[in-house]
Amino acid sequence: MDGPVRQRSLWQHNLALVLRHVATSAPVSRAEVAAATGLTRATVSSLVEDLLRADLVAEVEPAPRAGAGRPATGLVLSAGGPAGLGLEINVDYLAAAVVDLTGAVRHHVVHRVDQRDRQPSAVLADVARLAAETVGGVDLTVAAARLAVPGLVDGDGLVRVAPNLGWRDVDVAGPLAAAEHWPGLPVSVDNEANLGALGELAAAPSASFLYISGEVGVGAGLVLDGTLFRGAHGWSGEIGHVTVTPDGPVCRCGARGCLERYAGQEAIMRAAGLDGGREPVALGRLVDLAEAGDPTVRDALRAAGTALGIAAAGVVNLLDVDAVVLGGTFAALAGWLHSDVERELRSRVLTARWSPVEVRACALGPAATVIGAAGAVVRDIRTAPAAWAGAVH
């Protein structure tokens, strides 16, 4: 809080405080909220009325209990309250998800269609149609949408570059909101690894971790002090272009020896002696061969895991994060990558002897990004409920 504390901001602050307490301790009575927050019971009752009216909390019947006195009504987050729509454009699919206010996934759909070499406008028209179908198909009020794109995204929804889609300086937020089928929701755009990290954060809360998302490119989302770190321009997380070997092979970015040249999907396929082709097919084939113990495939995965571990060790040395989370296709490959990543962390992280770094696969698997996108909408409402409650007033 940078300004003076006055009535309006007091209400905003305390509304969020009560909602946060309901979220973490539900079911909880008004009296318990008052005791836990230090607010008076009258203040809590008034705030709870505002939250009920906005359908942010709901009342549940108390469980019958022995002894005297009527038990108090419990408050919970409202599963019928404002929900979030997540959308994802990736190289070989479009996806949508709806997450309700409690964080539950209420809808999730993936359309496998190759998006490369398509006009952005055609892709966005499909995204708008998918959004309309999704919103129409759930019995919830969707508050807003968040779209994940595998690229560098500016705060205002401009995609600076999405190399694997072949996009460059594409305005996404404006045209999407203006598209024929778009369901009239506010929409914002974010990088896919950032949203994957938010998905992981919601599914497996922890104070700090490095989320590495493996797709054709390799991106990262950084959770520091419990929140997503975005950087000065929103361009953080470009771990795919961290140098692994200074004089290594030339990357599509122009530099040498980038992580993407060792752990990107095409690099793994090439090292495994597999034709790149269309990724879903190739990835399934890679997994089959790895399971069968194919030595070339195993070597390719070992090289990828080692490069991932070297890059991740640098991040841990610098940022002192507790865990490295393997997301995107790395989640599906985690069984083969895990030990190599862990070995590099053990030998290269200065403080590993005092505090070993946990390596784990992403809790939500490859759906983390689109579920994270939907969850990010809900998270914003839960963090600052006054905007929603004020609009409903």
Add this chain to the structure above:
Amino acid sequence: MDGPVRQRSLWQHNLALVLRHVATSAPVSRAEVAAATGLTRATVSSLVEDLLRADLVAEVEPAPRAGAGRPATGLVLSAGGPAGLGLEINVDYLAAAVVDLTGAVRHHVVHRVDQRDRQPSAVLADVARLAAETVGGVDLTVAAARLAVPGLVDGDGLVRVAPNLGWRDVDVAGPLAAAEHWPGLPVSVDNEANLGALGELAAAPSASFLYISGEVGVGAGLVLDGTLFRGAHGWSGEIGHVTVTPDGPVCRCGARGCLERYAGQEAIMRAAGLDGGREPVALGRLVDLAEAGDPTVRDALRAAGTALGIAAAGVVNLLDVDAVVLGGTFAALAGWLHSDVERELRSRVLTARWSPVEVRACALGPAATVIGAAGAVVRDIRTAPAAWAGAVH
């Protein structure tokens, strides 16, 4: 703010708000503070009384002006108010500095004595004596002390390891506070690169930068979103152990190809064909030879700059910081390192084409750490003046 807003915290919050406004806009009248903060004039007057009583602000006579009406008295930060004591233990010196509440350096002294292979207790006894002399020699009330150590420091003042001092699991805060000459101040301990970064932040405010401190070891302080980032355990910034070449020479940490093996002082000396010896002498000799154009020395510095650039590029790719600041001995060598660091950043940072990364020498030179330590004490008082004002009440 995580708790409910009540009277006491309102006072704390608004006291800090008023002090911050005085700091950024001095000299400023009570009426101007009221207008800028949105607080009532009566509230501002009462808060200013508290700040005057605690000697956190002072009144200055207004400049005479034309026109009707007596101009209002101006408020400024009090140069005679509580000051901070900075102390530094480094490999070849002890240092002390005093910074007053306005941020001005009021005292700075360096004792050049080699600290390697000395018992920590003997070093701490010298630090206590230096602290007593320093506090006795300034005409200011020193509020607290901050000690910089070149190593991994836990929050409670335990130095886990300071490899170049030969320290391991040394409790510093307790024994220092109990030392014979210690002037009875609260003391806390921090990593030297962290405090150097805070010194840079105070001297040249900016929202985000990577501060790289070159000593015998290489450490970093990360300023993100305008504040020092410390990591999950306070162990962030170990850039000296970021991998530059996966199969490079073995580092004292046990890993291969760490930055310290290319850009640490001993590595540079070795590559330059100079006997390590005692660093200050050797560093002067290195600079002389570099100025004379000695090719071996120039090559050594080029290799160091290139390695620094590779490691820094990884940080920028990940964290999207605006600038790389060369601190410690790198500040003295910046003229030779600069172009190699910049070249690697330009070729390896994905977003460099949109937003080139600034490379600059630390504004305070090698004194950044001890001045940053003193300034950190003052910064804490200015950020949360209620603790000091409450104690004076």
